[in-house]
Amino acid sequence: MTRDPVLRFTDQGIYCPAGDFYIDPWRPVARAAITHGHSDHARAGHGSYLATHAALPVMRHRLGQINAHGLAYGEVQRIGGANLSFHPAGHVPGSAQIRIEVGGEVWVVSGDYKLEEDGLSEPFSPIPCHAFITECTFGLPVFRWPAQAKTAAEIATWWARNAAEGRVSLLGAYGLGKAQRIMSMLAAQGLPGPLFTHGAAEATTRILRDQGYPLPPTTLVSRAPPPPDALVIAPPSALGSAWAAKLGPRSEAFASGWMALRGIRRRRNLGTGFIISDHADWDGLNSAIRATGAEKIFANHGYTAPFQRWLASQGYDAGIVATEWQGETAEPDKEITPE
Incomplete structure (x- = not known):
């Protein structure tokens, strides 16, 4: 049978x-x-x-x-x-x-x-x-990913350059997992400025932090305006939005495995993309x-x-x-x- x-x-x-x-x-x-x-x-x-x-x-x-x-x-x-x-x-x-x-x-x-x-x-x-x-x-x-440390260094360099030019750095990353991974890997090599978050990323970050996952301090954008040396982590849908415009002068980037394909980056009019995937x-x-x-x-x-x-x-x-x-x-x- x-x-x-x-x-x-x-x-x-x-x-x-x-x-x-x-x-x-x-x-x-x-x-x-x-x-x-x-x-x-x-x-x-x-x-x-x-x-x-x-x-x-x-x-x-x-x-x-x-x-x-x-x-x-x-x-x-x-x-x-x-x-x-x-x-x-x-x-x-x-x-x-x-x-x-x-x-x-x-x-x-x-x-x-x-x-x-x-x-x-x-x-x-x-x-x-x-x-x-x-x-x-x-x-x-x-699709072959660079080492995480290499991507972290690239993000930190972009962030520092934007800060020197008086622009907030806005990085699109999914609210559960990738947002916290980026915070963690940047903190491991030293943060060049303060971390701010969109509400979507902040909610899951707080939950994971309360569970004991080691995450650096973050500030919710709605509670304080980010200074020019800040990195703001937000859902990808926030890129180019009215919400993003309220941040003032800024540079936007998207963190995704799809950034390995330059055609997608051009189609989405993304000047900067970082190759990182979960x-x-x-x-x-x-x-x-x-x-x-x-x-x-x-x-x-x-x-x-x-x-x-x-x-x-x-x-x-x-x-x-x-x-x-x-x-x-x-x-x-x-x-x-x-x-």
């Missing part, structure tokens, strides 16, 4: 028949296991939520009053006939891969992840498995997949078709999973984490 696969791909989300729960579902379901707090993965309307303890404060801030339970990394929860556990994904603070074991067979859903240790997020930990469901937002060889680059994706030892790989959101072909050429049993997860968008005005 053929038994059910560990996970099924449905129009509501990735479903575990043995445990009767979904992983990061995009339609309302009774039981949802959530990889992290970004709005394309943690959506409203589910009957109950299961996530890491570290992810829950941001989820509650964004989703309101929810029926939620937290697990520590590596803690195993028996749900029906399935064993579930969360393991660090390195994407943003509190993010996780989800390991599901049924009858000795192990499948892992990566959620979003990156391999470079950023000094803030819990570092990615490869999980041996039979099947690995991986994101591939940046699943082309053109998703794995081409080398990171391939390294992560090899480290799992999985023979069956499913690619989701991103360059799924070319990445699937590449994996098949490398000897993997590779497929594509259609999801409604968005990943990091190329357009600053279409961010996935609105506040």
Whole structure:
């Protein structure tokens, strides 16, 4: 008799028949296991939520009053006939891969992840498995990230130059994860001026700081006007907006993996862009997949078709999973984490 696969791909989300729960579902379901707090993965309307303890404060801030339970990394929860556990994904603070074991067979859903240790997020930990469901937002060889320290130095130089010219530095970065990563990596090498934040970035920064994540002091823009030597971190949608105009003379930049493509920078009329992403680059994706030892790989959101072909050429049993997860968008005005 053929038994059910560990996970099924449905129009509501990735479903575990043995445990009767979904992983990061995009339609309302009774039981949802959530990889992290970004709005394309943690959506409203589910009957109950299961996530890491570290992810829950941001989820509650964004989703309101929810029926939620937290697990520590590596803690195993028996749900029906399935064993579930969360393991660090390195994407943003509190993010996780989800390991599901049924009858000795192990499948892992990566959620979003990156391999470079950023000094803030819990570092990615490869999980041996039979099947690995991986994101591939940046699943082309053109996407290879510079070292974080190099990008931090570039941002600091741009910031100092703007300050010398009497212009506020306005940097577009997603409000959960990247904004705090930028604060942390700049603080590690010495801040050339004060940090200010848009309300969207400040809300999640305070939550993470209260959880014990080491973040430098910040000032909310609405409470005090930023001086010319300030760096203001705001959602990408704030770039070029009426809100930004109130800052006075300024220089704007966007921090994203998409800045590796000069065509996008030109199309968006962005004079300055910094290449930094909380998703794995081409080398990171391939390294992560090899480290799992999985023979069956499913690619989701991103360059799924070319990445699937590449994996098949490398000897993997590779497929594509259609999801409604968005990943990091190329357009600053279409961010996935609105506040």
